[in-house]
Each structure stands twice: as structure tokens, then as C-alpha cells.
Amino acid sequence: MTDVHTPKSGPEQVTGPAAQGEATARADGSQPGAGGSPPGQAIAGWLRWGWRQLTSMRTALILLFLLALGSIPGSLLPQQGTDPASVQQYFTSHPALAPWLNRLGLFNVFAAPWYAAVYLLLFASLVGCVVPRTFRLVGAARTPPPRAPRNLARLPHSVSYTSALPPAAAVEGAATVLGGQRFRLRRPAADSTEHWVSAEKGYLREAGNLLFHLALLGVLLSIAAGGLFGYKTDKLLVEGQSFADTASALDEIHLGRLVSDSDFAPFTLTLNKFTASYIESGESRGQPSNFDADVTYTSTPGATPKSYNIRINDPLSVDSLKVYLIGHGYAPEFKVTGANGQVAYQEETPFIPANTGTFLSDGVVKAPDASLGFMGVFVPTAISVGGTLESIFPAADAPAVSLIGYSGNLGMNSAVSQSVYQLDTTGMTEITGSPHLLVPGQTWKLPGGKGSITFVGVKQWVSLAITYDPGQVPALVCGILALAGLLISFFVRRRRVFVRAVPAASGTGSVVTVGGLTRSDASGGFEEEFAELAADIAAAEPGNQSNTGA
């Protein structure tokens, strides 16, 4: 980019035209003042100064640094958007520090106003730089190349040779060669006595530069569009269950600002079976090798059901939505009977994995109508290590569950919502005999005739993410355009070549000088190009080689 030589001084010096004399002050439209500038001019001056500061390269540099620096806490501290549980944990473990970090917006950096200010200013600076340069590029592309300098020898690359042709013909020959290489040419005015041709090429470079920067702006706008019109929802499904894509069915909903609940597509999905394969032997024993969710879905009620296998890198596309396999775990089935012997609870209860290597999982069973609650630890392949229940393999080869029972009022009849994965044991009594180990098929008869709990069997659950992002494809397109612009701006050189011929001292023929310069040296290689061009120009004139010069 060109330097913008911003004056270090304040706005007084920069209210340029007004300070420079009456004629130009009149051109401004303001009054020709005898002394100082009118107040409107002063404000305009300040604005102009501020604008020039904003669009200077130095400011862009500082803003880039701020952007990088500001992103760092977003990667080190837990963020509200991705992991609210960790944020809560941080608050509990750092009670004094956390509220201050929260005030600074450090738990949601990328949505924080100060972060937005940095990238908005950066984009303002970008646009403020790019738009004038677009004008300049268009203007420059329309103006012919500059006249050939008198003394081409001063250019970084130049070569001279003698030609048998008279100057006009020599220059014409050169012009043909250059024109053939798609250079834009300029010749002297018809009445000029000089013989030269100017050639320029490489405007694509600046165009690529501008494309890159504008495409970045496009990426920003696409992300914004996605945020406004898109949504993301989560659903946990146990094998055999199905669900309809409606607001109340979903576990988590994150809607864009302009989206409402009723915009959800009316598809339904059934999880037939989930298979997780693990490596059985060798050094990588226990590492997962494949996840496969066999689902059947209908895109609209009444449509033909279709099947699909959702895998981790293989989401399901329904209409314009995508359904991803995000996580999985175990859901042991329990049956609880109350004191009266009636079944109060029977359900496959999703347990949350505490250890993603061995899939030791935690969960709760709530049977409010039998006044019973249980906290459980499930292990898929159980061994006892010094009395502690551990899991040694993530597949459900030898499942077992250890339960701690509570009896009393679960507090579920109040209007306050509870998490289905947590049991509030205040006001409840622990049942003697806890913890009690069960394998599938076993029943724990609770003491005092309170009832019983049976560990029936084990199923698996998957968590699916259903997303809609209209800004996705535009963002990708803009990203690719940015990359293309980048490559063009790096590898296209703006260069100028001049050829000037003067009559040779010997009377016949001419001395032809070819000079060239390039604006930037990013990819290098202009030396070779110039050498080849010079050679082509020299070769295009028959008979020059036979001249022995002076």
C-alpha cells in the first residue's frame, strides 16, 4: 500500500486549502477570511485529521495488534458461548477475580463491545483506504502510462544496444513486442521529434489487493447475516427414540435475532441404532474407531421416510438444515417401584460421561411419585480397583451401575425448573445400603419397604446439533475470493518498461535503450522478465546483431 504521509501536527496545519490563500478558499465555498478559519472549517479540519489518522497504515497496524491481543483472553478463559459450565466453574474457583473479568467482558470476548469496536474500526480504516484506492485504480487504469523519462539509464534495470533500424522503426518494433505481451502503450504526440514508447502492465495487482480487502468485508457481513438469520439447536436422543423438530422438543436453542421459534422446519427424525466401535487391542486400545448413528427421517410430516447414517464428518442434510453427530453416551434403563409396589418410573436415563476415555458416566434417577431419587455412576466395562468402581474400556462389555438412594420430597412439584441431570437432595434422607452396585437384571430392594430399583439394561444416546446458517456459503465464497485476491496481489507485479531510440552517432541506425522498473519486489523475478523482454525487443529487429557498435 502507499504510505499516507500523515502530518504529525494537529489539525491547524491540515485545514489546508483555507490556510493557503483566497483563491482556493473561494473554491472551498467558505468565506475568504482575513485571518483565522471559520468554526465550520475548524471542525471539518479536525474531522479530516481524524479521518486521515484512521485510514493511515500506522493505525491499521495498531488495530491489527489490538485485534490479535484482544483475541488472546478469548482463548485462555472459558467463554460463555461455548462452555457456560466452565464459566460457572471459574466463578466458583476464582470468586474475587471472576466478577472483574466479567465486567471487562472477558467471558464473552468475541461478542464484547470493545472487541467489536476494534474490528469495526479496523474495517472502517480498511474501507476508508480501499475506496479511494479503487477510485485511483480506475483513474490510473484509464490514464495512459507516463512519458518515457529522458535518461533511461537511471532506472534500476536498463540495457542499451545499437540497431540497424532508424529510431522510429526500432521503437515501433519494440512497441509491437510489448503490445504483444499485453502491455498498455503510450507513444509521443504526433508532432514530437522524439522516439519512445512507454509500456505499463500489472494493474491486476492492485485489483487483487482491493478484492482481498473487500472480500474480508464480505466475510464479516456473511458472518453477521448468519448470526441474524441462522440458528443452532441441540437434541439428545436415546436409541429407539424419535423427535419432531419443534421448539419444545429441543434441549438447547440459540436463535439469531431475526429468527423465531416458528421458523423451524417440520422434519422428524428417529434414532434407530447407534454404534460406537473401539479398538480392541494394541497400543491404541480403547480409542474410538468409528461412530455411526443410523437414523430414519422425514423432511415433512407424511413424506416418505428416508434413512441415513450420520457420522462425525458426515452430517445429514434435510432441506437447508444440517444435522450433526456431536456426542454420545450411555442411557441405562431403570425401573423404580414405590412403597405400594406400583411402577413409579421406567425409563432409559441418559448418563453424562465424566471421562471420555473410559466413559465412566454420572446420572440421576428421579421418581417423584415414589418419593425416591438416586444418584448413580455407570461404568460400561466394570472392574473394582481397591473397592472403587472403575471402567477400563469404553464399550458396554460388562456394564454396572453404583447407586446412592435418597427418599423424601424431590421438590419437583414446585414451579421452579430443575435440571434433569441433577438431584437436589435437600430435605431428603440417604437410604441405608448406599452405594449399591447393580448389574443388568439385578434389583435393589430398598430397606424399610420404600420400594425397589431394577437395573434393566443399557442403551446409548447421541446428541445431535441441528443448524441453519444462511451466511455459510457467502462466507465461503468471500473467503475464496479473498484468497484469490491475495494471490493476485502477491504474484502480479506492476511494472513499466520504456524504450527510447536516438539516432546513432554513425548516422545510420540508432541506439536503443530499454529501461524497466517495478513497483514492488514481492515475488521477485522482474530481473528475468526484464532480461527476456529486452532480448525479445532486440531480437524483433532483424539485422541489429550484425552491427558492431562503436
Place this chain on the structure above:
Amino acid sequence: MSVNLGFAQASNDFLIAALLIYSLAVLAFAGDYAFGRPRRKAATAAAPAEVAQLAAVGAATAGAGAPAVPAGAAEPVSPAVPAVPPTGSAGPVLPRRVGAFQAIWEAGPWIRVAVALSTVGILSHVVAVVCRGLAVHRAPWGNMYEFITALTCVAAIFFGYIVVRYRAWALGVFVMGAVVLALGLAETLIYTAAGPLVPALQSYWLSIHVTAMTLATGIFFVAAVLGIMYLVSERYRKRVVAGKAEPGNGLLERIPSAQTLDKLTYRAVVFGFPVWTFGVIAGAIWADQAWGRYWGWDPVETWAFITWVIYAAYLHARATAGWRGARAHYIQLLGFASLMTNMLIVQVFITGMHSYAGVSG
């Protein structure tokens, strides 16, 4: 598919061999540094001859069989000054029309040995990487260890290209030394046995995204080494000018001039930056496939973004008055530091979705 243990073992063997050969190459480069024949005279003698060669080249490419341009005709009317660094220190920049092999031969016995060893080392390194791929039936950059072995291979090859293209033998000690260090670390601390990938990595995007990141990291690696050399060289030059150091310090006079280093660094970053950009875009596409969103400010994603922004700042700095010299290089090194942080610290220690490093930690 189970791991092919034969190839896995072969990969390990070839990598150790590469490490040893690289070490010997570093010694040979160092030997040239200390004992090699001075090449400065050869460089300055070449400068005026450049122009004659340019014209000669022109005539030669004009057509086979055309009569040669007489020496007189090639006499420049005005002194043409090709872009030889004005500081006049060692290291011709322009590719001389002498062939690569001849240039290596002319550089002296130490360089011949060093280049030969480096070539063998690179071959062994490439075989190691390929064997690893054959052992695990997939692209061999699925965990940190594989990633480092692959990127050091890229760095070594890229370095080889620069050295041969620009005849910058003096870079050898530094770049190859860094490669040896990195490989050594990988072998001792980060070694992971060959094994299959977790399902999340079982995608053809692995070949695209991680390959691009590997390439870019290798290129930035070389740029960083060159940047450090530039800073050292600049500091020495300023100290000489200020009278605080003796000129003619053999060690520092033999490396290419600061200007050359600056230009080479710039070209390396110019080469690596689009690759990094492409890698980030490919990563976003893959993230969308695997995780349901193309950008979620995952720690590794964030640091890749930070690295990108810093290298962008370097490119801007190079176009800004007052920021071109050492300052720009500080920025570039900051960018590499950010890259290393991403690779070695964030990916390993900070939990996120990118925790595939395979390092138990």
C-alpha cells in the same frame, strides 16, 4: 485396517537416520563458516559482469543459431546497476547463469559435503514420512509428532530451495540447526506410536487442511530463522557504525547482507501467508462438516486467527514508513511465536475441540 508395523519401524529408522545426517550437515555448514574459502571477492567480481550476461542471455534466447552479440555491442551505454545490495557484503543475490551444480562445486569442499549430506538427509526424511503414511494407511499428519516431522521436512526442502536458488550457503547452519533441534524434540518428547485416527479425524479434509498448515508452518519456520539472522546482522552493522564493534567479524560478515535477508524473509512470508489463509479456510470447511459450525472461536482456531493477523500486520508494516526494518521483523517473529504457541501450548494444554495432538499431557 491395522497398523503395518514393518513400515512403522522403517519410518522410525529413517527418521533417526535423517536426524543424524542433518546433524552432520550442520557441522559441515559450520565448518564452511569457520574454515571455508572467502567468497566475497567472487561476488563483487560478478557484479559488472551481470549486465554483460543479461545481454548475452538476451541474445542466446533470441534464437538458437543466431550470431553471438559481439562484446562491443553489449557494452552498456550507461552503467546498469542490478539489484546487488549496496552494503557490499557477501552473498550474490541474483541467480547467476552458472548452473546449480557448478555453483555448489565452486563454493568449496565444505559446502559440497554439506549440500550432499543435506540432500541425503532430506531424502531420508521424506522416506520416513512416506513410510509413516504407509504404516497407518492415511496422510501422515494426524497427531503432533507426525505434524512436526512433516513440517520439518517441508522446512528442510524449502530451505534447500532457497539456498540453491540464491546461493545463500551461509544460511545452512541456522536453518538446518533449527530443523535438527525440532526433530530432536519431536523424537524424544513428543513421539507417538503409529496408530489409527480417531473418528473425528477420519476425513479427506485431513489431507487438505493439515497439509496446508504443515506447509505454511514449514515456510514460516524458515522465515523466522531468516528474521533472527536479519536482526543479528542489523544489530552488528549498527554497532559497527557506532564504533562499538570491530568490522570484519568473520562470523557475521559471512551471512548474506541484511537487505538480502530482509528480502528473502519477505518472499518467504509472501509465500506462506496465502497457504496459511487457505489452511484456515479449509479448516473452517472441515469444522463445519465435523462440528456443525465453521467458526466457533475454539482456542486453536483463535490462535490460528491471531497468527494470521500478526503476519498480516507484518505485511502492512513492510509497506509503512518507519516500520520497514527491524520492527517489521519483530512483528514477523511475533507471528511465529504465536504459531508455536498455538502448536505446542494451546493444542496440547488447553481443552477445546482441537485436542487431537495425541500427546498425553
Place this chain on the structure above:
Amino acid sequence: MGAGFAPSFRPAGPGLVISRSCDQARADIGDTGVLPPGRLQTVRESLVFKAKRRTVVTATAVLAVLLAAALAVTFLTQGKGNAASDNTVVYQPGHRPLAPDFTATSLTGATIKMSSYRGKTVVLNFWGSWCPPCRDEAPTLAVLSQQYASKGVDFLGDDVGDTPANALAFLHSVGITYPSINDPGYLIVQKFSQVAPVSDTPTTVVIDKTGHVAAMALGAVSYGEMTTLLHDAAVTS
């Protein structure tokens, strides 16, 4: 402007061409660094004017971008969650959407057909035994169902995300005898939502005698609320 492109050259003297247009003048300035005297004032004026025009356009473009971006950020950072808010929607006669017809199975296995309720006012309650606010309002619904049974009002439940064992245990403990649909997959909810959105549990819908939705209450309902809604629903014209 081309500055920095080529070293400055002195004008050659009288051979210099006087440029006719601003573009030419600019190109000339760029190369020679010097303008012929006399041209200075006029060129500067027109240049200044063009520069100002460009500044204005650029400034407007940037302000527009900033404004759009600021609006976007403000909107983006206020996404909606699934917070349940207590609100009731009442539809006036003549503006009531038609409730969808469906056939479903009850918790005890019996068939339930929505259209069979035509001619009666229906209170359709979406609930689950796992849902504390649903459990909280259930006794109210139990009482109401018994009180209004003789007044041509039928109560129907839609048990979502639940198992029959859990649901029946709850209904038994709370004394609700009216049937509930077994809807673990929220299918009926989805169907209903296309007419009137059911965004959370509990939701209570009042359907009038002609099968149109008269009111929808989100959240646990109170006795008074329900009696008012039932009264309003009875008015069908």
C-alpha cells in the same frame, strides 16, 4: 499518485507539453514533480475539488458500513434463548386458527382422534412428568376437569418426552383421570405448532366447540386464569 514509482526528473524545458486535462496534469506531476507556473493555481483548485468529492463519497461509504455493522453487532449479541415467559394469547372469535386434526395413542393404548372432540370445548394441556411447572399446575387441572365435565368441556393431555410408566404414576398420584396422548417424540406438538406455536412445556390450549384455537397459555396456569379462558372460549361468534 505514482509517487515513489520513479525517481524525479527535471522537465526538459520548452519541449514540455502543456496538459489539457486534470488527469494529464496529475500524471505529469507524478513524473516530473514540477508543474509549469501558472497552471499551479487552477490545477490545485480542481484537484482539491475532486479530492473533496472523493472524501465525501468515501466518508459516506464508511459511515454506512459502520452503521450497518453496529446494528448487526447489537442484534447479534442479543440472540434469543429458550427462556419461557409467562404469556397468554387470546384469539377473538372469527380470528381463531383451526386446530389440526390428528389420530394418536393414549398412555393406556386407546386411540384418540382430535376431530371426535368437535362440539365440545377442549382444554389440551402439553405436559411431562419430568417438568416441575407441569406438576405444579396439575392439581388445578384435575379440579377443573372434574368441575367442567358437566359443562361440555373435555380435558386432554399431551404427554411429551416421557414414558407411560412415569406418566401414569404421576397422573395416579395427582388424581387426573382424563386421558393423555403418548407423545414422546413431540409429533403432536409439531403438528400443533404449525397452527399456533407451542414453544415450551407446560402449555395449555383452549379449543372451542368448532375446533378453533381460542386461547393459548404458556407456563403453569392458575385456576382463575383457566376459568376466564374457558368463559371466553365458550363465546364462539
